[in-house]
Amino acid sequence: MSAIAFFGAVELGLVYAFVALGVFLSFRILDFPDLTVDGSFPLGAAVVAVMIISGWNPWLATAIACVAGAMAGLFTAFVSVRFQILHLLASILTMIALFSINLRVMGRPNIAILNQETVLTPIYELGLTSYLARPLFVFVLAAIGVIFLAWFLRTDLGLAMRATGANPRMARAQGVRVGAMIMAGVALSNAMVALAGALFAQTNGFADVTSGVGTIVVGLAAVIVGETLLPRGGMIVAVAACVLGSVLYRLAVQLALNLDFLGLTPSDLNLATAVLVLFTLILPRLRQPRPTP
């Protein structure tokens, strides 16, 4: 694997680390399987691309992309909590709706933002080669994300959110407004996924309406890889494991693509990811002894 391919994979892993953090929050902390992310990832990319093209400050554009993602998550959670619609179904509905919304936001299926001012522009001006500068920049952001999420999950509000996912009846008995917790948590989760989309657009120079396909599976793969490698430890370890899992997942994919004898092409990526996630989900069950029929 060339250095450029290696750092490219690391960079992509760090960008998708925010997807992993979001999926960790919804799936693991809140026990709310949320497929909205397949729509909120390209939503973040779309919002940031359109705003950058229109000459907005790229940081402000990125922040607004996060708010847009949060709104999408809030909608899913509200529908699910208020009208008692199954979380999976509610999130699929939002995801489908977002496809149209993303096309509306962009006005066309994809937008190039090459040669525009992005959050990375000042980093490029530092003189580092771009294939090093990008992962370094995203790493700093991911580190901030990890510290923020680990801190949040230790606050009174964060603990209430964890209790909501682990034991809603107990949470209610402790005076936690369970519905509000789910809405806030899923909104935060999708804000992070939209941030990943916004960073993806700015590091790759384009936003594409189809870039969200399989986001949930990639995020889940990262969370599972991280949990498998770092099964024990406190909250900061669990959160950091998501980032580690995301980077290692991308490196594994890059490695598999580089092994010519496997004959894999980038289009096989979704199949390979699905197999990987399925395998890691099945593995613990295979280890358990089964009663003979």
Next chain:
Amino acid sequence: MIAVHGLSVRFSAGTPLERHALKNVTLEVADQEFCCVIGSNGSGKSTLLSAIAGDVVPEAGRVVLSDRDVTRHAAQGRARLVARVFQDPLAGSCGRLTIGENLAIASRRGARRGLRDALAPSRMRSVLERVAELEIGLEKRLDQPIGSLSGGQRQALALIMATLAPSSVVLLDEHTAALDPANAEFVLGLTDTLAKRFGLTVLMVTHSMRQALEFGSRTIMLHEGEIVLDVRDPERKDLTVEDLVARFRKARGQELAEDGLLTS
């Protein structure tokens, strides 16, 4: 103080499965009073507790906790005024969280939750002092997940959690029924200790007639959603388990006689 006035609860109203779980129940438990509730299955014991805690919406009647009418408040809105320990040891705490985190959640029961570090030593100190006082060693295991505790230890923790926040009303819903005899004895002893130590107002549902007479200062018996017996100390002291069984039979007997009328 717990007060319910004319409380009626009906499940599956208007369907063939309709059940009148509580019929016009009026009960007042004074501050620092420890009241045991007995009755057969389906007599309305758990429904009474659920209605007080806010998990069940009554068809009629009022629920007053510490002089506040909470009839229209949802369960999470009443949490500031009342704590509850469930029969299932898994129900009262979060298995995925550590002992310390569970204690931190319980110490802010019903209070506003913001962005302060829940496990900051300055905030945990008073909690830990209370836990250490009980001398069961939980304060040394704060970083361990709840899942590492046995059912009895978990119920003991749930009890302690119920006493951490300022409110003093505690509802115990057969909280020792799922434990082995030794653990049940331990948790009951702890219940008694905590109730006396912190001056709690307790409503304890139990299946054991012996416990119902031994603990607290008052015993009520529910049957078919009505209170059929209400005795306090000192009269209660003269009551034996046999007397209770006889009363129980009498309540059941009336029901049998009515059934007899219907079928004759």
